[in-house]
Amino acid sequence: MGTTIATDIATIGRINAVPAILQVICETTGMRFAAVARVTDTTWTACAVLDNLGFGLGVGGELDLSTTLCDEIRGNHHTIVIDKASEDELYHDHHTPRIYQFESYISVPVFRTDGSFFGTICALDPIPARLKQSPIQPMMESFARVLAIQIEAEENHQRTEAALSQERAIAELREQFIAVLGHDLRNPLFAMSAGAELLLRKAADDKSRGILQHILTAGRRAAQLVDDVLDFARGRLGGGILLNVQPVADLTASLTHVVSEIHGAHPSRQIQLRIGNVQGIHCDPDRIAQLLSNLVANAIHHGADDGPVEVRADTLEGVFVLGVHNLGKPIEAAVQAQLFQPFSRRGTGSPQNGLGLGLYIANQIAVAHGGRMEVLSSHEAGTLFTFRLPLQPAA
Incomplete structure (x- = not known):
């Protein structure tokens, strides 16, 4: 037959x-x-x-x-x-x-x-x-x-089912390739950074130290890009962002460290941090720090150079609220609808660093926690990204 x-x-x-x-x-x-x-x-x-x-x-x-x-x-x-x-x-x-x-x-x-x-x-x-x-x-x-x-x-x-199945298989294979590639890039990046740190300790002149410091900075930037690609691949493969949820006595130290680290990289920018009650929250503190880092980096890049970036964290009516606000050109409504999509870029007319995954990963972290991301943007009030996480009842 x-x-x-x-x-x-x-x-x-x-x-x-x-x-x-x-x-x-x-x-x-x-x-x-x-x-x-x-x-x-x-x-x-x-x-x-x-x-x-x-x-x-x-x-x-x-x-x-x-x-x-x-x-x-x-x-x-x-x-x-x-x-x-x-x-x-x-x-x-x-x-x-x-x-x-x-x-x-x-x-x-x-x-x-x-x-x-x-x-x-x-x-x-x-x-x-x-x-x-x-x-x-x-x-x-x-x-x-x-x-x-x-x-x-x-x-x-x-025919439609067959075409859809083929597209899914191709997409999964592509994303698995990205994940494997990301893992394989970690080892040479680690070796490069470790070697540069060792040489930096022994460098005898400012020129050599400057070159080695540049290598270290580039290595860290590449490592961050690899991490973004891996998080993207995990999210797109359906497993979602990996979390290690635990009761955190106080998130203050984690949030403060993120702001301090970014301010160190951008000393000319003003970053204001206001932390209220952030105690006893069930979350993955490292992922919350990553979410905040992505939001603050986005605000630094797109906000007005002479305007402050405000970071606020508090617990309000049983909801943990983490917000990042900046002044500057508002985000158009059509752009807002795509902000949390992968590889989404806001048209600034200037060269873009990164892969356009920062807000996508922040949103994936929010969703993985059972929370949500919101954005408000206008000429008068500036742009505010807010992460809201309903607090879990005590066991």
Whole structure:
């Protein structure tokens, strides 16, 4: 049985209406065998069968086309109706009724919606039946038209599913490659940084120290990019950002360290830190620090050079709230809708550092904690990113 026939059998098998159609045909005509057949230039293949006769032909069963009347139907595209084959003017000497021992028979052609021939819907029985000049023929021809529409719909659905499955497989393979590549980059970056730190301790002149310090800075920047890529790959692979959630006695030290570190890298910028009650919060403190670092770095990069960056953290009405505010050009509404998507960049007209993953990763960290990110931006008030995390009840 060829691949195309097998595919057609599977298609008919997925159409829920087919068993009901065969049941209606048998109940209406009184015949005990009905089938949907795929007919090619050489074979008749059963795609669906209702056999109350013991005919012995199941789904996938094949007949030599020359032994059937479907060969004629395939050629002239006309329905064949026989009440009693042994007395029929056209078929009383035909070999097909003798081979398959039937008296009553009806078979209607099934065409695809593009007009090509698919096969037939047929029924037969050894007992004669009154089929001619009855509603049976128009009913079965209507079933054939319905079946053609269902075949096209099912084939379109299967093509869509196959394309979607292929795209998913490609995307997963690509992201797995990114993850493996990120892991493999860690070792040479670590070796480079460790070697530069060792040489820096032994450097005898300012020029050498400057070069080594530049190597260390570049190494740390590359390591951060690798971490961003790995977090992106984890998020896109469906596992989400990895967390180590624990009760944290006080987040003050973690938040303060982030702000101090970024201010050290940007000493000319003013960063204001206001911390309220941040005690007893269930979270991953390292990931919260990463979230804050990404938000502050974003504010430094996009905020007004002469305006302060304000960081506020507090617990308000059972919700941990962490906000980062900056002055400067507001974010357009169309851009806001894409801010937390990967590789999203705000049009500043200046060269961009990084991969555009900072806000995406911040949002993934928020979601992984069961919280959410919000953004408000206007000419008058500036831009405020806020992370909100409902506090978990004490165990």
